Amino acid sequence: MTTKKAPARKPRADAEQNRALLLETAKAAFAEKGAAVALEEIARNAGVGIGTLYRHFPNREALLQEVYADESEKLAAAAERLIANEEPVEALREWLRLFVRYFATKQLVIGALNALVGPDAKLQASGAHVETAINTLAKNAEKSGDIKLDVAPMDLLRAVVGLSAYAKPGWEKNAYKMIDILIAGMRRD
Amino acid sequence: MTTKKAPARKPRADAEQNRALLLETAKAAFAEKGAAVALEEIARNAGVGIGTLYRHFPNREALLQEVYADESEKLAAAAERLIANEEPVEALREWLRLFVRYFATKQLVIGALNALVGPDAKLQASGAHVETAINTLAKNAEKSGDIKLDVAPMDLLRAVVGLSAYAKPGWEKNAYKMIDILIAGMRRD
């Protein structure tokens, strides 16, 4: 068994600062230029060396995850709220719309969404949040007896996200329609 | 107005050969390694210079389009057949399944599908085939009165493709379920 030694030292101030700075810069960059911006550009804009960026975030995926951790946590919180206050099916519908809204306004693109709904999402914190949220909502709606759930809950998300990935800007309205269709399609008669 | 001069010369035989060879090699490479293979590798495997590849196909997208032109045309043909022989709604369902099958077995990935269902798809031949097919099928099903079509037909495809792009291997079964949900969701009561 490996014993985890409590690190005596306090984390260095400059490290924490740079980390925060990188996250902020990256968020702006992703929003403006999509998930494929050069990481070197992010480092440059943050005024740190590329080595520093890679020390804090071992790869692009990790950076994306962290950048969108806020949004993911808000979505998770919203799920709890909706479950408490809405009919199960409406909670699900509303949350899916929320998801669309959160990410539509951020110009999130293929690569970024992959970090959240792709096959490895659950390995990382913010992907897991999203997955837990949709799972709970979907299970809840099923237990209510109003819908029949014969796809994985994440697949609902993937279907909706598919519109964003392959469609033109302004996909949100279509996504809302798609959500209604999906829910109607799962409804028990 | 520019007058298009008829080119007197017959196209060179070596050029046509290389073009065909490249297509064949690219098809294998895409199937084996996904849509992101190095184009240089394709050229190398085909035994031609990289310059030759780029002369025939100005970018990766163009190459992908051409590689899947066959499949696209077959899908278009299948659409006509289904329309002639099936109930409109079943024709739509069957064609969507066909789409899934065609591309699931080819390990087609994000980048490749973008060429077919992405925003610029209709600018190119094979994307247009697919779009025409799904449009006709969907309109037909709507005219039959069995379904209400309030999303763009292509969005149905995008939803289904979303599963493939962000899910694990073996997504086909889930995609079939998704198709059923979509159709049930569009059904008039």
Added chain:
DNA sequence: GTTATATACGGAGGAAGCCTCCGTTTAGCA
């Protein structure tokens, strides 16, 4: 056959991005 030339070939090389490695610097602690 020869010859002329439009057409096609191939790969060197510039540009860009990814990521690692390691010598230098510095913040925290005693």
Added chain:
DNA sequence: TGCTAAACGGAGGCTTCCTCCGTATATAAC
């Protein structure tokens, strides 16, 4: 005030993209 673990930064190796242009050749004219 000095020690040292922790953090910094960017040079450099690698990969891929794509362009450009000197060389080679298939076609057509004679």
